[in-house]
Amino acid sequence: MVSTTEPQSPHADDDGGHEGGTRGRRRRRKNTGPGEVVRGTVRFFGEILLTSGLLMLFYAAYEVYGSQFETDREQQDLAQGLEENWAAVEEEPGPDSEPLPGAADSRLYVPGLDLDWVVVNGTEPDDILYSPGRYTWFDSGPGQEGNYAIAAHRTPGLFWDLDLLGDGDVMVLEDGENFYTYEVFQEETVLPQDSWVVDPDPFDDASDEDPERALLTLTTCAPKLNNTHRLIVWAELTETTPKSEGMPDSIAHMAPDAEE
Template sequence: MDDRSRHRALDQDDMATRLIPLVPPDDATAIIARFDHPAKQQVLEETATTVLPKVTDTPTPHETPEAPGEPHSENGVTIVPRRPVRTEEGYRSVHSEYTRTTVGSVVRAVSRGTGELLITFGLIVLLFAAYEVWGKSAIVDAHQEDLNRQLEQQWAAEPQTTPTVAPSGPPTQVAKPANGAVIASVHIPRLKKKWAVVQGVTPADIRYAPGHYPDTAMPGQIGNFSMAGHRTPAIWWDLDRLGPEEPVIVKTADTWYIYRVTSSEIVLPTAVQVVAPVPNKPGQAPDVAMLTMTTCNPKFNNYQRLVVHASLRRSQPVADGDPAELNG
């Protein structure tokens, strides 16, 4: 009988089930029993016997038998058995030494929670400080655009609201603007910036712009045209960069006033004499036109004041175009 016939005989077998006997537990190999059918017996005799590999209980070199017991050290590594340890009270987890509550674990948990809380609080404070310093710049710039637009419209409606006064001329009495009103614009070419200046130095007045001390001279007048501004990136953040002879230019409805820096100083907030008609000389009558700018010092704090003084060098009508100093 050829191979095809023998296999066909197997396929035509009408046995309901085929049983494989259990392998004795101590037998290293398993031999599938032969069936009584002659064709099957002949096929199985010609088929290689299936032999299962011998199973040994010897662990490999990389394995360690699991056994209950206390954690121990091997080659500097702590080995923690995975099985629980049986005690008189019952079974105890081998990890209980590491998870049970102790004074040390409570102290560590409290310290860790306090540290995380302080770090979170510090990040919130830093983010708030960053917003106060840089985040408000966009808001201030937007308000400055509105104030400058308002100033241009005001000048167009009343082109002669501010008189032109020579540095050596007598002071001219003019009506004081209302607090919050826009009175001029100040340009500092060194900083490549300009600001609309409002009347008043209250926190509400100088929130978005430098403010003019109401009791000091107006732009171009004999005396001390004094202003205060916040030490923020959008206003007078870099005022300390101004050196001697740097131009500070003030524009009114009809005149450009070109001042030049003469000195700078750092004083206490109580040093109000810096905005006197003659700076630092209260009671003395002025004979020249001065300009003073004050701001907080140092940056990020306000326990001092940075003060920059300048004197009027020349003026020119707005109708004559922009002054040469405006371009640095």
């Protein structure tokens, strides 16, 4: 028997696709010519560069500002250790010995910046990671004749604003017995190899063996976020205040128990 049913078109859908419908049409191929490939490649590398740029920006921000939290934490630990060492020396003075690299040596106050730090021995990268460090090339302590020279990174929390100091500004060094007040008398930007700036007396070569002035020198990178030069600030001793008399007026507001 011959079937009278019309054969169903292979392109008809289950709903009985009708003429003029869209489901039975062929899909157009996506353009994958050279232009589209180039655009895709440029888009891919653009996203990579954008992501890399953001990561570098966040890293730079951390290097400048984020490390300040670590600096503050390390300074607190150093301050506690310094006070304990001073107390131990007062009770049982021990024999003189070579300064240990990275060990706390003094405290530096800069009232003009409303900042103070524990100063450690040495200026190697590990020594001054979170603290100012004193040059140990020459034997000179706080308040002594010679040059007590200190280096620190140009980062917030350390010597970031050192360029704001000028002639007449006051800085104070503290050791186990006294507060030593110094007054800034000169600032200069030099090259990294100019090591003469931390000599016993940078302004009188003839007195290097027997300096006649007590100097305090601060050094850091210049300009900010670069290390092509060094910013130098020199100060000279003007007053010595025994701790039994309390803190000098210039830093009295920076005492731990001072009212806010």
